[in-house]
Amino acid sequence: MARTTTPHQPASTGDRPLYARVASRLLDELRDGTIPPGERLPGERQLAVHFEVSRETVRQALEMLRRGGLVATDRRGSHASLPGRPVEAPETLTFPVGARSADPCAYDRATVIWETPPPEHARALGLAPHRPTLVHRYRSVTPEGRSLRTAVTSFSAVALAEVVELGRYRGRADGATPAQLRRAYDWMRKAGLTLHHRDAITQVSDASSVRVTRRVHDQFARPLEITDLVVNSEQDTLVYEFTLPAAG
Structure with missing residues (x-):
């Protein structure tokens, strides 16, 4: 047969x-x-x-x-879903990275607003001209009100569509309501996005400050956010600290 x-x-x-x-x-x-x-x-x-x-x-x-x-x-x-270190690990980066001053007397001010981002941000995020998005504005100031660090972050349409916690801010992004967004990177990772950071550091023209331009994209090379951080280098020191887990 x-x-x-x-x-x-x-x-x-x-x-x-x-x-x-x-x-x-x-x-x-x-x-x-x-x-x-x-x-x-x-x-x-x-x-x-x-x-x-x-x-x-x-x-x-x-x-x-x-x-x-x-x-x-x-x-x-x-x-x-194997056992292992959870996505929201203690060493997760706090948003915006590097924005908080080492001055123990400094305090933070942060808000979000729904507006047209700076042109260079719109280009980096692939947004059409004059299309508004969620913009986060941050300042670290002394008790006297002197600015130590400022940061402006614009989020992409991808970030707002896929990260539920960010999308919820659209309705209350009036530019006045306090909004720290410290866990923004946790939220992105929880949404299944792998984060790739690229920082470029340049001297500001007056030579008393430095600018850090940070671009973050996901595992599919889609832009998620762009941040411009300005640090008063005469009064403050820019320090990046991170931890890499041991192999095995």
């Missing part, structure tokens, strides 16, 4: 179907930290290219990991 086979049966090694081997390889990448716990996984198309298999095979592999409680899926995509 002739032997029959099921069409499109995945190739296997031994008794393991292809999707199970892909699930195992993906699990290895989750465990070694290539994709941190809680972060959004690449899309099916990207995973298919990465593992050199079909999207259907990737879909089956993800379903296998979901059944094992190793991957969770919601409307924003699939996320690694």
Whole structure:
């Protein structure tokens, strides 16, 4: 009797179907930290290219990991759910990075407003001319009112659409209501966005201040925000402090 086979049966090694081997390889990448716990996984198309298999095979592999409680899926995509350091780790950067003065007597003033951003911000964020967005204005001042640091941040349409907590500010962004947004980067990461920061430091023309221009984009190279931070270098020192976890 002739032997029959099921069409499109995945190739296997031994008794393991292809999707199970892909699930195992993906699990290895989750465990070694290539994709941190809680972060959004690449899309099916990207995973298919990465593992050199079909999207259907990737879909089956993800379903296998979901059944094992190793991957969770919601409307924003699939996320690694292995035990590990949570997304909102203690060392998460406080927004806006570097804006707070080392002067123990300094205090903060911050507001948000819905307005047309500076032209250079609009270009960096891919916004059409004169299109308003959420703009955060920050000042660190002495008790006498002398400005030590100022920061102006404009958020992109992507950030406002995908980060619920930021989007909620649109209705109350009147330029007067206090709004620190210290956890903005936590909110972005919780929304499944991987943050890439790029800072450029230049001397301001009067030579008494320095300007830090920070651009942040996500894992898909979409702009999220741009910040211009100005520090009075005669009165203050710009210090960046961060912690990298030990390997393994």
